Amino acid sequence: MPLRERNPKKKTLKRVRDESGSELEAPQKRRSGDKDPKQVPAESGAQGKPLQLKTRGPLLPKRPRTWEPHDPPITNxxxxxxxxxxxxxxxxxxxxxxxxxxxxxxxxxxxxxxxxxxxxxxxxxxxxxxxxxxxxEPGLSWEVVLRLESLKSIREELTESEDPTEQLPNVDAIIAAYRSGKLTWRPGYVTFWSKGKKLGRSKKFDVDDFLEVNREHEGHKGFWVEGRDGLEPAHSYIASELLAMYPHAFEHEMTLDIRIPGSTVRHPLYFLDDTGATHMHIFQGDLDLLHTMEPNHQAPGLGWVILNTSNGNMKAPSVLLEAALFSSTDVQLIPWTTINAVLYRGSQSSPTDFRLSGIWWRHMIGIASLPDDTGRLHLATERKDFDNLPDFDRDAEAAPPPISWHAPAAAPPAPPLPPPLSTTTNWASGSWAITPAAPAALAAPAAPAATGAAGQSRRRGLRDRAAKGLRKIFK
Structure with a gap:
C-alpha cells in the first residue's frame, strides 16, 4: 500500500503547475515556523482506478541574510x-x-x-x-511567446520526420490560435485538439474526461493536449547514446510494468532509475509490442514535448500510459498510476539502450540507502518498515566509487540484464531492495568491519541514528 501522510489536517489549497506541467497543491498561506509540506501520492478516486500523480511543491524560503558592505571586497x-x-x-x-x-x-x-x-x-x-x-511576436504575452517558440521547434521536427503521428495540423492550428488571441496561456488549464480542430473550451485536465474525448476522436494519432506539459522543456539529463557499455557504479536498473489505459494486459520492461528525467522514456517498439499484445486498445496521444538532454534538445511524441511496480514475487508495491511516457524512435537494440523510469515512482514509495558499500535502494510501503534497517558501520563499510573503469581490450557482448529486485524480502515484511546494476567484480573493496562488542555497539548506535533520521524524513 502507498505511504500514508501522518496526522493529515484539512487545509485550504490552491493549485499551481510545476515546470513539467504536473498539477501541484500548495497551502495558500504559510505561517512562520511551519514545516514544508511533504510530497505524498494522491488518493485514488474510486476503488480500482489508477492514481493521478499529484505532489505538494515546496514553498519558497525567506530571503537570505543581508550583509554590511565590505571594503575592500572579500575575494577568497x-x-x-x-x-x-x-x-x-x-x-x-x-x-x-x-x-x-x-x-x-x-x-x-x-x-x-x-x-x-x-x-x-x-x-x-x-x-x-x-x-x-x-x-x-508583437502584442503577445511572454508566456504565449515562450510557448510559440517551443511549438515552432516542434513543427520543424514534425516536418523533417514527415509527421509520423499526424500532428502538423494541430500544431499549425494552435500557433494560429495563439497569434490571433483566440487562445491564451492559462496555467493549470488545457485544450484538446484533433486533426487541426479545437474540441471544446479550456478546462482542467482530468484523465477520465481526456480518455473519453480521445476515444471519440481516434486519438492514438492526430490528437493533442495543449497546456499540459508547461512552458519550459521537460528534463531528461541522461541521453541513452552517451551511456557506456558497462554500467557505472551504483546505477540502478528496475522493472516497471506498463499498460494502456482501459486494458488489463501488462508488459514488464527494464528501466534505468533516472531522477533527472521528468517523463518516463520508452521505445516506440515497446508500444508497438503492447499494441500487438492488446489489439483492442491504443495508447492515447498527448502531443509532442521538448526535452533538455545532456547533448541538446530532443523533440518526441508523448502518450498516456499506466505504470506500476511489482516485486519479483509479484507483490504490488506501487498501484497503477497514470503517467506521461515519451517515445524514443525505433526499438531497443542493445541492453545499454536504456529506458528511463522518470521521477514519478519516487513519489509513490519510501526509499532509503545505507553506507554499506552494496549500493542497494531499500523500498518500503509503510514508514514503520524503515525502523528495521539492517546493521551497518559507515566508517568500516562505506566506500567511494572507483576513480576509473577499465573495460577489456576486446569488449565482449553486453552482459544480460540482471533482475533488478531481490527475490526475497530484504529485512522486513513489506520492504524490498533494488540491487545496483554495477557488476560486483568492479566494486571497490570494502574495509574490514569492526568486530567484537565495540563493533556491535558502534553499528547499533549508527543504526539507531539512521532510523531516527528516517522517521523524521518519512513522518
Missing amino acids: YNDVPVGWSMDEPDIHQNDIEGQIERCHVRIEEGIMPIIFEKRLEMYDGLKKRREEMLAS
Whole structure:
C-alpha cells in the first residue's frame, strides 16, 4: 500500500503547475515556523482506478541574510562570513528582473562580487534575448511567446520526420490560435485538439474526461493536449547514446510494468532509475509490442514535448500510459498510476539502450540507502518498515566509487540484464531492495568491519541514528 501522510489536517489549497506541467497543491498561506509540506501520492478516486500523480511543491524560503558592505571586497571564499551563501532560494531562477536586482545588491555587499558579476552578465543576456523574442511576436504575452517558440521547434521536427503521428495540423492550428488571441496561456488549464480542430473550451485536465474525448476522436494519432506539459522543456539529463557499455557504479536498473489505459494486459520492461528525467522514456517498439499484445486498445496521444538532454534538445511524441511496480514475487508495491511516457524512435537494440523510469515512482514509495558499500535502494510501503534497517558501520563499510573503469581490450557482448529486485524480502515484511546494476567484480573493496562488542555497539548506535533520521524524513 502507498505511504500514508501522518496526522493529515484539512487545509485550504490552491493549485499551481510545476515546470513539467504536473498539477501541484500548495497551502495558500504559510505561517512562520511551519514545516514544508511533504510530497505524498494522491488518493485514488474510486476503488480500482489508477492514481493521478499529484505532489505538494515546496514553498519558497525567506530571503537570505543581508550583509554590511565590505571594503575592500572579500575575494577568497575561505574568508566569507559564517552563514553567508551565494544562493538565492527566495527568487525563482527564471525571475530575470528579481535576479538582476539581487545581483546588484550582492555586488554592493562586496562578498565574492565576481560570482554575482558573472551571474549578472548571464541574466542581462537573458533579458536581451527575452526582449528580442517579444519583439518578434508583437502584442503577445511572454508566456504565449515562450510557448510559440517551443511549438515552432516542434513543427520543424514534425516536418523533417514527415509527421509520423499526424500532428502538423494541430500544431499549425494552435500557433494560429495563439497569434490571433483566440487562445491564451492559462496555467493549470488545457485544450484538446484533433486533426487541426479545437474540441471544446479550456478546462482542467482530468484523465477520465481526456480518455473519453480521445476515444471519440481516434486519438492514438492526430490528437493533442495543449497546456499540459508547461512552458519550459521537460528534463531528461541522461541521453541513452552517451551511456557506456558497462554500467557505472551504483546505477540502478528496475522493472516497471506498463499498460494502456482501459486494458488489463501488462508488459514488464527494464528501466534505468533516472531522477533527472521528468517523463518516463520508452521505445516506440515497446508500444508497438503492447499494441500487438492488446489489439483492442491504443495508447492515447498527448502531443509532442521538448526535452533538455545532456547533448541538446530532443523533440518526441508523448502518450498516456499506466505504470506500476511489482516485486519479483509479484507483490504490488506501487498501484497503477497514470503517467506521461515519451517515445524514443525505433526499438531497443542493445541492453545499454536504456529506458528511463522518470521521477514519478519516487513519489509513490519510501526509499532509503545505507553506507554499506552494496549500493542497494531499500523500498518500503509503510514508514514503520524503515525502523528495521539492517546493521551497518559507515566508517568500516562505506566506500567511494572507483576513480576509473577499465573495460577489456576486446569488449565482449553486453552482459544480460540482471533482475533488478531481490527475490526475497530484504529485512522486513513489506520492504524490498533494488540491487545496483554495477557488476560486483568492479566494486571497490570494502574495509574490514569492526568486530567484537565495540563493533556491535558502534553499528547499533549508527543504526539507531539512521532510523531516527528516517522517521523524521518519512513522518
